[in-house]
Amino acid sequence: MKEKIIEKSAEMFLNLGFKSVTMDDLAQEMGISKKTIYSHFKNKTELVHETVMSVFHEITCGIDHIREQSKDPIEELFEIKKFAMVHLKYEKSSPQYQLQKYYPEIYAAVTEKKFENMNECTVANLERGVATGVYRSNIDVPFISRIYFLCLSGLSDESYFPTDRFPKIKTMADFLEYHLRGIVTAKGAKKLDTVLNQQEDA
Template sequence: MQFGLRSVTMDDIARKNGVSKKTIYQFFRDKSAIIQNTIKGHFENHKKSIIEAVNNTENAVQALFQISLCMKKQTETVNPTLIYDLQKYYPKAYKKVIEFKQEFMQDLLISILYQGIKEGLFRKEINVEILAILRIEEVQLAFDNIFPRDRFDFKTVHVQMFDHFIHGILTEKGREQYNFYVNHEQKA
């Protein structure tokens, strides 16, 4: 997560874990297997934290706000080269990223957007499928080096993108709720 995948060697992994490379090879056939296993575990944990955050919400605005907080926390530790390395050198592992986005996140966002329309918090004329995909791709966009980390704080980029997205779908009632959560978070 910190250095990207290409630059980390099996020697680095062994040293960091205080074991020999021989020990690692008893459990994993190669670096690719370690990466696949790690990515799978990472997204299982990420799903759990998002589901837990969403399950403890009062409404759709709070659910999106909590997902945004989870994503912000998650992205703070990720080196953008990680995604590039996965795409280029570890396509099987990158497939887990795609599955997470296209299956889990898209379905969850669609469900929350419909909930928000029902609650009168989101505009009824929005196309929930398009906006779910848009939100997922906004997060991806931040990793695509359009906002280089030497010029932009990644957390600020994420907050700005989410704020822009959410204001485009809120009703006045939803805006009141959103402002409440933002103000409450800033005091915490």
Template sequence: MITKKELLECAKASFTKFGSKRITLDELAKTLGISKKTIYVHFKNKETLVNKSVASLINDYKLDINEIVKNNSNDDILTIILIYKRGFEYLRYFKPSFIFGLKKYYPHAYTTFDNFRKELSYSTILNLLNSAKEKGLILPSVNVKLITELYFLRVESIAFSSNNLFTTYDSKTILDHLIVHNLKAITVDSYSNSYF
């Protein structure tokens, strides 16, 4: 019998690739070679499966973020770049309808995603920017909270606007233009890292 973890991993891959609304439980069961009843053994309904899938995706990314922060604690600017580099590796495989479909059809899952997005921006990124500013790496006139709101809070909305930028540009180009160049513009001339 399939495990709950295996089912969740397949659901995450299917939902992000095709959109959570488009994939039915029948299709998911067929992909896994199980009956739909088996899905109900592990999850009450599709909404619960979508909610758990989003929570699991976020948890995976949080683990990556914690590792990045731990391994780059002496360079706050580089840490931000690496966090988004990893995030873009996740987003590259997301169909835009996955995130937009959450908002429309699965509000609880979207709230989980939105809370994570805000936590990442207003906690992790803002704290790193404040730390970099305290160390004298960011120009004194820069309002780091405003920078956070302008450049980091809605990254996925920009990347998935009218068309999916990940289908037009490679991840490095998107990282450079959405993250690196904006960070470079606010840092002091004496600061540099391998991305600058």
């Protein structure tokens, strides 16, 4: 039952927001009593924490699976973006904003984990891109990796990127192209154009 509660919580939190969903809402949606929820989680903060870490683990495992396929570095980034957008449901709410505002300690903990994981992933992607000739050999890998992380995190800030003006899916796609245009070689630019054309046709 605990796993089912976490699964439903993740769905509701990501669709409606961490603050918006109450324990009553969750109990009603699942057709169970609040007492059942509280038998597994002492309060909503604990539920949010376990749900956030569960979603983080699921996304990390999914990204690791994509990386294991050893795709072209450019294709890999597009596959990761697609996977993350589907699982985080960015179009329906701003879960990161609500998490940061109402559960700052949980937000800080998961952000640290996200940076560690994403930095390792991005550095590996950049180094492989340089080795295969699709990224420029003179790029500063640690600098670009950190800039990439900060920019992706910033895109979720509603105060700078309100969804009514900057739809999440388009904004993420625009940023990924912006990122790649700054580091690709001529060979990489051709590959990027091919991938973008395939995205448009899909």
